[in-house]
Amino acid sequence: MIINRNSKCLVIVAHPDDETLWAGGLILLNPQAKWIVITICRKSDTNRAPKFFKALSKLNATGFMGDLDDEPEQNPLPIKDVQETITELLPCNNFDLVVTHSESGEYTRHLRHEETAKAVSDLCHNYEIHTNQFWKFAYEDGRGDYLPKAIDKADLLIELNDKIWQKKCNIITEIYGFDKNSFEAKTIPRKEAFWHIKI
Numbered sequence: 001m002i003i004n005r006n007s008k009c010l011v012i013v014a015h016p017d018d019e020t021l022w023a024g025g026l027i028l029l030n031p032q033a034k035w036i037v038i039t040i041c042r043k044s045d046t047n048r049a050p051k052f053f054k055a056l057s058k059l060n061a062t063g064f065m066g067d068l069d070d071e072p073e074q075n076p077l078p079i080k081d082v083q084e085t086i087t088e089l090l091p092c093n094n095f096d097l098v099v100t101h102s103e104s105g106e107y108t109r110h111l112r113h114e115e116t117a118k119a120v121s122d123l124c125h126n127y128e129i130h131t132n133q134f135w136k137f138a139y140e141d142g143r144g145d146y147l148p149k150a151i152d153k154a155d156l157l158i159e160l161n162d163k164i165w166q167k168k169c170n171i172i173t174e175i176y177g178f179d180k181n182s183f184e185a186k187t188i189p190r191k192e193a194f195w196h197i198k199i
């Protein structure tokens with residue numbers, strides 16, 4: 001996959017910060033492309049929402065937020081609601097690349113990650129979103145035994161250099177404001193990994 005200056009790339013995530021944690025390096029390493037990021041939750045979170053847009057400006061991306069339930073109880077959402085939220089936020093439905101969560105999530109566990117994966121997968125497979133390439137994040141945490149890390153046998157592995165990794169760290173700690181001992185700050189993958197999904 002060559003991401004070039006004409007490429008239109010879409011990243012769909014559950015929460016503001018997921019774009020940086022799991023794909024920030026991919027985005028920063030391809031500044032020539034047009035990046036759009038959609039998050040399905042937290043639009044009305046007056047603390048997190050402005051941070052999302054600040055993060056996007058560091059990533060040189062534009063984005064849109066949905067406002068689906070994100071309470072700690074993680075009551076399951078109907079996949080149809082997740083799909084509607086996404087399609088309503090999309091500025092267009094033709095892309096060169098779509099990247100989203102994996103159905104098995106990146107860690108144990110956040111239901112919204114898994115629901116986002118399922119919703120986006122269906123949208124791509126049903127051609128409600130047209131894309132040349134469809135990738136999913138490839139991380140695992142040993143069912144909670146350790147912090148999430150890239151799956152080495154994934155289809156694409158990107159080892160980030162110091163400069164790019166540091167930029168990711170700055171977004172997570174300085175813009176999103178996560179403490180350096182937080183799960184998020186300790187996780188920040190230095191290696192990013194993606195599955196290439198057939199559509």
Ligand SMILES: [Zn+2]
Pocket residue numbers: 014015018110113
């Ligand atoms: Zn998340």
